[in-house]
Amino acid sequence: MTPAARVQAAIELLAEIIAAARGGGAAADTLIARYFRTRRYAGSKDRRAVRDLIFRAIRRAGEVPASGRAAMLGLAREDPALLDLFDGSPHGPAAPSPDEEAAPAGLAPAWLLDRFDPLIGPEALSALLERAPLDLRVNRLKGSRETALAELPEAAPTPHSSLGLRMPEGTRVETLPAWETGLVEVQDEGSQLICLAAGARPGGLVVDLCAGAGGKTLALAAEMGGQGRILACDADRGRLGRMSPRLERAGVTIVESRLLDPGRERAALADLAGAADLVLVDAPCSGTGTWRRNPETRWRTTPRRLEQLTALQARLLGIGAELVGPGGHLVYAVCSLLAEEGREQAQGLERRSSLVPEPLIMAAGRAAGSGWLLSPDHDGTDGFFVARWRRP
Structure with a gap:
């Protein structure tokens, strides 16, 4: 591919990524992989170059760009060498007109900026757009x-x-x-720290209420030394199904999976009410703490979607609290740096529950109310809020 053809490919892919972000479609990495599966003429250097262009354009555009071309033009107008590739050559992008729209630079959609935890300043937001280790x-x-x-x-x-x-x-x-x-x-170091701080012990009964594909389940099982019982729950059959080969490879034999029907979780978990030594609620969230890995998720979060997520988080926290036995613990974690998904959820649980906040023993992070905040600028990890409570 010529350099100009790489730019045009990036424009086409950005258009798909923007449409997916608006409509809840596949992630950028998935769309890029699909694109190149049908274009065998593109070599490894071409794929790397196109991918780099795409993510550079995504990271600089806080608001959803009007089009893939607008997203790439925004980047090109900051890079004269790149702008020269808008030359109208075969397979390359047409030259821009002087008044053609280009996506403006920004950190995030404007409505979202004031929703971050008070501890998160401009440095943290900038760090969220760097590459993750x-x-x-x-x-x-x-x-x-x-x-x-x-x-x-x-x-x-x-x-x-x-x-x-x-x-x-x-x-x-x-x-x-x-x-x-x-x-x-x-596993990101931040996720590791959460699992270490959760306090899983050999011989205990642990419920991972939002286990997904099992990243934290595996870590908890290792902390338990392979002794005890972990119930890994999720409402997504596909994600739970991806856990089995990971468990086998890791040598984990104490995990049982349980598929939950959304809205009927209490009935499905009635046999565990008041019995768990540890419940982990790693709740679905906006993912603002993972923008280093998936910067286009900034474009997916809407006020309505955030409202739905916070309602779900509160409901899952309530369900998790009911499962904790005497002396047991509830741990809440979200890969989000928004106050309403983190410290405000913790405050809400404390108003309606008899659980007692318990300090976390963390090797990094900052206290955020009765919880703890990890961020890329302060700790070099993905962004997380985590809190822990005990049943008296």
């Missing part, structure tokens, strides 16, 4: 961090998690023997 978690069931470092000489220990490894950008993790044997699993 590639972190691995060492599986205690298979070995130690020292064992993993010996197998992965290119890895470096993460600064906060005692189980974390940071890999060079572009590492193909699934080709590593340490991954194939289950010694390591991909």
Whole structure:
């Protein structure tokens, strides 16, 4: 592909990504992979170059661009060399007119900016648009961090998690023997810290209420030393189904999965009421803390969607609280830095529940009300809010 053809491909893909963001379609990475599966003429350098153009354009545009061309023009008008590729050549984009619309630069949609936690300032928002590192978690069931470092000489220990490894950008993790044997699993350092702070103990009964594909379930099982019982729940059959091969590779045998019917979770979990030693509610959220990985999610969040998410979070917290037995704990986590999904949810639970806030033992982060906030500028992790309560 010529340089101009790469720009045109980026414009076409940006148009698809914008449409998907507006309509709840597939993520940018998925759309890019689909695009190149039908264009075998594009080599690996072409794919990397196009992908880089796309994510540069996404990261600089806070509001949803009017079109893929407007998104790329916004980037090109800051880069004369890129603007020169709008030359009307075969397979390249047409030259822009002087008054043609270009997407303005910004951090996020304007309505969203004042919804962030008070601890989050401009530096944190800027850091949310940087590239995320590639972190691995060492599986205690298979070995130690020292064992993993010996197998992965290119890895470096993460600064906060005692189980974390940071890999060079572009590492193909699934080709590593340490991954194939289950010694390591991909997990952001922030997620690792949440699992370490949750306090799962060998022999306990743990409910992972929003388990998804099992990232935190695996980490909790390792903290339990493979002893006890974990019930991994989710309302998405497909996500739960992806957990089985991960459990097998990690050597985890104490996990049972349970598919929940939205709106009927209490009935499905009635046998566990007041019995759990630990309940983790890793609730669905806006994902504002993961913009480093998926910057186009800024365009997906709407006031209506946020309202729906906060209502769901409050309901799931209530369900989780009912499952906690005497002396047991409830842990709430969201990969969001919005106040209404974090500290305000914690405050709401404390007004309507007899659970007692309990300080978290965290190797990073900042206190945020009765919870804890992790952010990329302060901690080098994805953005999270996490809080913990105890049943007297």
